[in-house]
Each structure stands twice: as C-alpha cells, then as structure tokens.
Amino acid sequence: MSKIAKALKKAQVERPEDVHIGTRNRSRSSMGKAWEGQSYKNMPVQEAPDGHLEKNRLLTDGSAQHIRDAFNVLRAKLFQNTRNKGLNSIMVTSPRRGEGKTIVAINLAMSIARDARHTALLVDTNLRWPGVAKTLGVCRGGEAGLEDYLVGKVEPSELMVNPGIENLVVLPSCQATSESADLISSFKMQQMVREFKRQSSDRYVVFDCPHLLDMPDSLVFSTYVDGVILVVEEGKTSQADIRASVEMLGEAHIIGVILNKHITQ
Numbered sequence: 001m002s003k004i005a006k007a008l009k010k011a012q013v014e015r016p017e018d019v020h021i022g023t024r025n026r027s028r029s030s031m032g033k034a035w036e037g038q039s040y041k042n043m044p045v046q047e048a049p050d051g052h053l054e055k056n057r058l059l060t061d062g063s064a065q066h067i068r069d070a071f072n073v074l075r076a077k078l079f080q081n082t083r084n085k086g087l088n089s090i091m092v093t094s095p096r097r098g099e100g101k102t103i104v105a106i107n108l109a110m111s112i113a114r115d116a117r118h119t120a121l122l123v124d125t126n127l128r129w130p131g132v133a134k135t136l137g138v139c140r141g142g143e144a145g146l147e148d149y150l151v152g153k154v155e156p157s158e159l160m161v162n163p164g165i166e167n168l169v170v171l172p173s174c175q176a177t178s179e180s181a182d183l184i185s186s187f188k189m190q191q192m193v194r195e196f197k198r199q200s201s202d203r204y205v206v207f208d209c210p211h212l213l214d215m216p217d218s219l220v221f222s223t224y225v226d227g228v229i230l231v232v233e234e235g236k237t238s239q240a241d242i243r244a245s246v247e248m249l250g251e252a253h254i255i256g257v258i259l260n261k262h263i264t265q
Contacts, residue, residue, distance in 0.1 A: 043160055043161060043162040043169055044160075044161050044162065045161070045162045045163075045164055046137065046138040046139075046161045046162070046163060046164070047137075047162075047163060047164025048136060048137025048138070048163065048164070049137075050062060052137050053136075053137070056103070056135045056136075057103050057107075058103070058106055058107060058110065058135065058136070059071060059107050059110050059111065071107050071108065071110075071111040072111060074108060074111065074258065075108065075111040075112055075115065077256060078090070078108070078112075078204075078229075078255065078256075079115075079118075081227075081255050081256070082226065082227060082255065086201065086226075087226035087227050087253070087255075088197060088201065088203060088204050088205060088226060089193060089196065089197045089204075089205045089207070089224070089225040089226045089227075090204060090205070090206050090207065090225060090226065090227050090228070090229060090255065091125070091206075091207040091208075091209045091218065091221055091222060091225045091227075091228050091229070092104055092105040092108070092206060092207065092208055092209065092228075092229045092231060093209045093210065093211060093212050093218040093222075093228065093229075093230060093231070093245075094211050094212070094230065094231040094232065094233075094237070094245075095211060095212055095213050095230070095232065095237055095241035095242060095244065095245040096211050096213060096214075096236075096237065096241060097129070097210070097211045098233075099211070099231055099232060099233040099236065099237055099260060099261075100231055100233060100260040100261055101208065101209075101211070101231040101260075102126070102131040102132060102135060102208050103135070103260075104229070104231050104258055104260060105122065105132070105206055105207075105208035106122060106132060106135060106136060106208070108206055108229075109121075109122040109168060109204075109206040110165060110168060112168075112204045112206070113165055113166065113167040113168035114165075114167075117202065118167070118202050118203065118204055119167040119168070119169075119200070119202060119203045119204075120167065120168050120169075120203065120204050120205075120206060121168075121169050121170075121171065121196060121203060121204070121205045121206070122168065122169070122170045122171070122206050122208070123146065123170075123171045123196070123205060123206070123207045123208070124145070124146060124170075124171065124172050124173040124208050125146070125173070125184070125189075125207045125208060125209050125217075125221060126173065126180075126208055126209055126210045126217075127146070127147055127173055127176070127177055127180035127183050127184065127210075127217070128176060128177065128178065128180040128210050128215070128217065129176060129210065130145065130172070130173035130174065130175075130176055131208070132170065132172055132173070132208050133145070133170075133172035133173065133174055136163050136170060136172075137163070138161050138163055138170055138172055139161075139172040139173075139174040143174055144158065144159060144174060145159060145171075145172050145173040145174030145175060146159065146171055146172065146173045147173055147174070147175055147177055147183060148174075148175075149188070149192075150183045150186055150188050150189060151183075152188075156171065156192070159171055159172070180210070180217050181215070181216050181217055181220070184216075184217045184220050184221055185220050189221075189224070190224055193205075193207075193224040193225065194224075197226070207221065207225060209221050212230075212245045212248055212249070213241060213244060213245065213248070219248055219249070222249055222252040223252070226253060227252075227253045227254070227255040228249060228252050228253065228254050228255060229254075229255055229256055229257075229258060230242075230245060230246075230249075230254060230256075230257045230258070231257075231258045231260050232257060232258070232259060232260065233260050233261045234259050234260065234261055234262050235261070236261075242257070
C-alpha cells in the first residue's frame with residue numbers, strides 16, 4: 001500500500017463522520033466547522049508585488065487593456081452560460097501539459113472576484129504539478145496545502161489565503177505528489193467540492209486541474225463539477241488532441257474552449 005493510500009485510510013478511520021455518504025447532515029455539520037463562516041476579510045493575506053504577477057502574466061492594474069478586456073469577455077460568457085442555472089463549480093483543464101491553463105484559471109478567478117456581484121475561490125487541484133501557489137506568490141516556504149487536508153493532517157481553514165485581491169480566496173497545493181489519482185478520487189475530495197458549491201450561490205469555485213490526456217485525474221474530477229473549460233494553445237494543440245479530449249470528457253458539461261497564447265495577426 002502506498003504512503004498516500006495509507007494516509008487516506010488513516011484519515012478515514014480517524015474521522016469516520018467524513019466518509020458516510022448516507023449521513024449527510026452529520027457530514028455537513030463536521031465540514032461546517034472547517035469551511036463555513038470563513039470571511040474573505042479575515043483571511044491571512046499573502047500578497048505578491050505587481051512585478052511578480054506581471055512576470056507570470058497575471059492581471060494587474062497595469063495589464064494591457066486588451067488582455068483585461070479578453071478576460072472580462074470570458075467572465076461575461078461564463079456568467080451568461082452558468083449564472084441562471086446555478087452552475088458555480090468550474091474546472092479548467094487542457095489536452096496536454098503546458099498549454100496555459102493555470103494562467104487562465106488564475107486570471108479567470110481574479111476577473112470574477114472583481115465583479116461586484118460575485119466572489120471567487122480558486123483551488124489548485126493539480127496535485128501532480130501544482131502551479132497556482134508559485135504563480136501567485138503564495139505558499140511560501142513549503143507550507144501545508146490541499147494534499148495535507150485530503151490525508152487528514154490539517155483543516156481547510158488553515159490553508160486558505162487571500163492573495164491581496166478583494167473577494168478572492170486561494171486554496172493552494174504546495175507539495176507535488178505522484179499519487180495524485182488516489183487523492184483526486186478520495187471521498188474527502190468529492191465532499192469538499194460539494195461543500196464549496198453549496199456554501200454560497202454568489203461564489204464561483206474555479207479548480208485548476210491537470211491536463212486530460214495521458215492521466216486520469218481531470219477525467220475523474222470532471223464528474224464532480226458543474227462545468228469544464230478546455231484551454232488549447234494556438235499553433236500547438238492539435239485537432240486530434242481536442243477531439244480526443246472532448247471524447248474523453250463524455251457527458252461532462254463543456255462550457256467552452258479557450259484559444260490561449262493567441263499568435264494570429
């Protein structure tokens with residue numbers, strides 16, 4: 001049995017109330033202690049300088065207007081396709097690694113948080129290659145992350161941080177693990193997604209997930225969320241990979257496909 005599998009089993013034994021699907025009220029009560037009552041205003045703040053954000057192609061007040069406009073359009077289209085349907089849990093993935101989905105996920109969450117009607121929670125569920133914390137400048141010094149909650153080491157309230165943007169909270173992953181599939185498929189992960197979705201109707205939860213092809217994590221995770229955004233890279237992502245990704249997602253609700261790293265003049 002792997003180290004992660006042993007930790008998951010131990011967590012289930014120590015917190016049996018978290019693993020009984022049939023006892024929803026009891027489970028919700030237990031989770032409530034950890035997740036509810038978390039105000040965006042009393043989160044610990046880990047704010048990176050604008051120079052760090054701009055270097056990592058994240059939105060700042062100094063970002064070019066056409067880039068800000070592009071994400072505002074993306075936000076508007078997301079609201080148009082989800083808001084009246086109660087769809088607020090969105091995963092961002094791509095066919096292959098390195099096509100820019102983490103940057104898109106972060107900027108989308110930032111853009112949502114800047115809309116006066118909504119708040120945003122950004123969760124790094126790319127446990128194999130976590131990138132949100134490093135890109136945003138949080139999780140400094142190798143602090144605990146989502147992976148530690150999933151194996152029962154910490155409570156979620158100990159992990160969330162505000163990156164210095166009003167109405168945005170980040171739940172980072174801080175340590176990469178090769179056994180991410182076990183964590184993604186765990187009951188605690190499924191329960192966490194349900195709780196996030198339930199807590200606030202005006203909040204969008206954006207999950208940055210691994211790429212789709214060659215590994216199971218995002219395929220499994222797509223069954224937990226309301227919708228999927230697929231990021232493809234202009235000049236790199238092949239039509240075959242896009243078709244394969246759509247076929248893999250099967251009955252998942254694909255909200256849209258984003259053409260990233262636009263190079264066409």
